[in-house]
Amino acid sequence: MKYFIGIDIGTSSTKAVLFDELGTSLLSASSEYNIISPKLGYIEENPNDWLKATIITIKEITKTYPVIEGIGLSGQMHGLVLLDKNDKILRNSIIWCDNRTGKEKEEIEKKIGNQRIKEITGNDVMAPFTLAKLLWVKNNEPEIYGKIAKIMLPKDYIRYILTGSFTTEYSDASGMQMLDIYNKCYSNEILDKFAININFLPKLQESVDISGYIIPSLAKELGLKNIPFVVGGAGDQAAAAIGNGIILPSDVSIVLGSSGVVFNPILKEDIKPDLPVQVFMHAIKDIYHVMGVTNGCGLSYKWFKDNFCETEEIEAKINKQSVYEIINRKALSSPVGANGLLYLPYLNGERTPHNDPYATGTFVGIRQSTNKDDFARAVLEGISYSIRDCYSLLKPNRYNVYLSGGGAKGNLWRQIIADNLKCDIYRIEQQEGGALGVAILAMVAAGIYNNVLDAKEKIIKVKDITKPNKENYKVYDTRYEAYKALYYSLKGFFKKY
Known part of the structure; x- marks a missing residue:
């Protein structure tokens, strides 16, 4: 029997869950951290708090299960993590629920136009997305902006520290408002308009692809007796959708977390320019999803x-x-x-x-x-x-x-x-949500299941109906x-x- 860890880097805590290859939850650990609010409407977190929480939760699991086949990462979307050329964190992460970027939203609308942004990214210009946060740093903290060498999302910072791989995957990247979701690449038009260096952005990959392996010295510190791989993983909503079996266009997931999310998979040909909901890429290759979000759930x-x-x-x-x-x-x-x-x-x-x-x-x-x-x-x-x-x-x-x-x-x-x-x-039955979702992605990467749908049919069971x-x-x-x-x-x- 092989074992997998799903790690969910959330808004208030990080949770790591151990699963066997049948999707059974065997052990879990969580570690909380504080939100930082330096001013009214400003919501930040220290990426090192996520890292400490990740290390604590993995070590708690490896006390009992020191041999892990693979790890999947899920994380809060849209957050901005900035590193300099020496990989030093330049400032606290401005996270998804921050509310300071109204002027930057208007700047994007003026320079490119809402309709053109939607044609490229699938979404209207959104103040909570990563692009607006990056422009806020440029407009308000130019000394920090000038030192940027890497731009990351929350879970991808954890991946970078664990494996050294500067990588993201499509589901999370599609919430940055810098991705051309139709051509599956960063938009040169958007990057050029705001003078953003594409080399500062992480490499793109599929969610089930292996992005790297735990750095050996760190594996020893984590209590591991082997070197597990880490898959691309997913943004928190795509990960939770997989963990709840939301694979087909007939499925809808409603997640009552810090934010509330209504999530529905769709095919590329079903994306229309007048869709009134947000459009992202799913953690399943060439599947998309529409999503409605209430910030204050x-x-x-x-x-x-x-x-x-x-x-x-x-x-x-x-x-x-x-x-x-x-x-x-x-x-x-x-x-x-x-x-x-x-x-x-x-x-x-x-x-x-x-x-x-x-x-x-x-x-x-x-x-x-x-x-x-x-x-x-x-x-x-x-x-x-x-x-x-x-x-x-x-x-x-x-x-x-x-x-x-x-x-x-x-x-x-x-x-x-x-x-x-x-x-x-x-x-x-399974209540682990995003942690199970990214563990399933790791199981597919390991060849335990042929694909995500195969895993769903064997793992996901209904508990009750209201x-x-x-x-x-x-x-x-x-x-x-x-x-x-x-x-x-x-x-x-x-x-x-």
Whole structure:
């Protein structure tokens, strides 16, 4: 039996999971780190924190399993990692949920035009993408910009340190807004327009290709008794999709993580210039996917927990429960519609469908009778309305909808989403998401499976199904219309103030 590690470099922690070649999770370890917010709207992380967390989690696994065949890397997308000619980190990484690049978004639109950018990259000009972040450094930190020798994404920095390979793969690179997704190469037109040296960008490869092997001296430090390979891996959403079996155009993945993502594979010929959702490359060769994103998904619920649930935190410690289980139970006492309270989950602006970096989180409908349980339910419902926004933009079809991520553990949240989308919601047995997805890629690279679809059929199993409650349709339809109207009522206010 061969063993594989899937590593997911997330927003709040890095998680490493050990799998056997049947996809069974045998052992896992995680290590948390802090988000750095030097100014309002600025969201950064120290890449060395990811590295320390990666080393800690691998070493925890190798205490018991020191012989590993292969490793897959998944990571938060869009983050900017900059190294100088001596491979020194030049600044903290500006990560995906940072909200400082509104002016750079406008600069890209002025110099190239939104329509032309979409023709090349598959997406409108997006403030959260890597290009806008790079231009912000150029405009605001020219002394740092002048020292750049390597431009990386978060997981690819970890790959570089582990293997020495300066490489990325297409699923993650397609979120940089520098990739020509149709020709599978960096866009000279975009790079030339902004004077970006193509040699500063990592080599492109397929997700199942081996990008390198753990540096022998580092392997010894990690507690390994052999030299495992590292595959290309995937951006977090493509990795989670594979880990949830989202391979075919009839499949839809909804991930309730720090961000909320609606993900649907498509073929190249189905990409249309007027698609209202974001388009990226999948971690499967020559397959693409459309994706709608709500920036403030799990981030909103964590924000609510951190700021309003001290009592629940104490109760959770006493009873050795998850604090979110307690919050969910209390939210259940609030009726469908949260007694008229509405929440816009735009803590860091919004991507889909508004592409608005100025939008902010908002509660509307507070009355004297409103209580904390209503607020908890309103947060869950508001995020679910944003997920519904994304889902409504997909090509009409009868999809198999799979729910995953930390939020999928809550019965109430699964029910709210089923009621809003008016369809069955599937949850699979495996809950490792992106870590399983990139471990599967490593298994394919090792020849355990012929391809990703072969692996899915043998590994992925359905755990349960949440059926929609038709009695709730009318209330949610009414509240969803109010939710949509609320954003447009406040849009001008957001930008002005």
